[in-house]
Amino acid sequence: MFGPTLRGQQVLLGQPCRDEAPTYLRWLADPEVTRFLPMRHPPSLPMEEEWLETMARSERDVVWTVRREEQLVGVVGLHLIDWLNRNCIQGVMIGERTVWHSGIASEAVSLTLGYAFLDLGLEKVKGYVALPNEASLKMAIRCGYKQAGILRREWFRDGQWIDRWIGEVLRDEWLATFRSSP
């Protein structure tokens, strides 16, 4: 599924379209962007178009584009939705490096958490962070994630083993504390 339009103070979450696939490919070819992502090798254009089609049809994923002042800057999603146990895994990529550190990911993730809890009725959202990714960890905690565990030596990156942090946000905790932030 693609997500419905969601408006924040500085970001607009909307629906991906096929014409944007070359922009996603540019991001996925940038090693600085993919450094802490599972996907380190860029796909082909047909593969990326197929991924968009798969996401549009999926009943276990909700995907949005992230725009700031009309500019496409990233994608955010709720993935592997388990409707029986009412949880999912969050993903976010702000591909335009020029807009990093301005609160865009925090706002996009917060909007999608609101959608997960208030519209989809989920009980928990999970997120993984490769531990050297300080910006991602800071952003996750700021949005309401709490540590659930650490997977040690989970990935081999830049010649060394790195740990991955698993965080989770529970619906009632988020409603009590984070609903109107950041």
Ligand SMILES: CC(C)(COP(=O)(O)OP(=O)(O)OC[C@H]1O[C@@H](n2cnc3c(N)ncnc32)[C@H](O)[C@@H]1OP(=O)(O)O)[C@@H](O)C(=O)NCCC(=O)NCCS
């Ligand atoms: C990680 C990522 C999502 C962060 O996006 P962003 O829009 O820059 O994030 P935000 O500005 O909302 O928040 C980042 C926080 O980390 C801080 N930060 C940024 N770079 C940092 C760094 N190198 N070291 C420490 N803190 C850093 C920011 O100041 C901000 O903190 P604040 O809220 O206290 O000001 C973005 O860099 C990205 O998409 N990277 C590539 C893909 C990726 O790694 N995705 C995450 C997978 S878990």
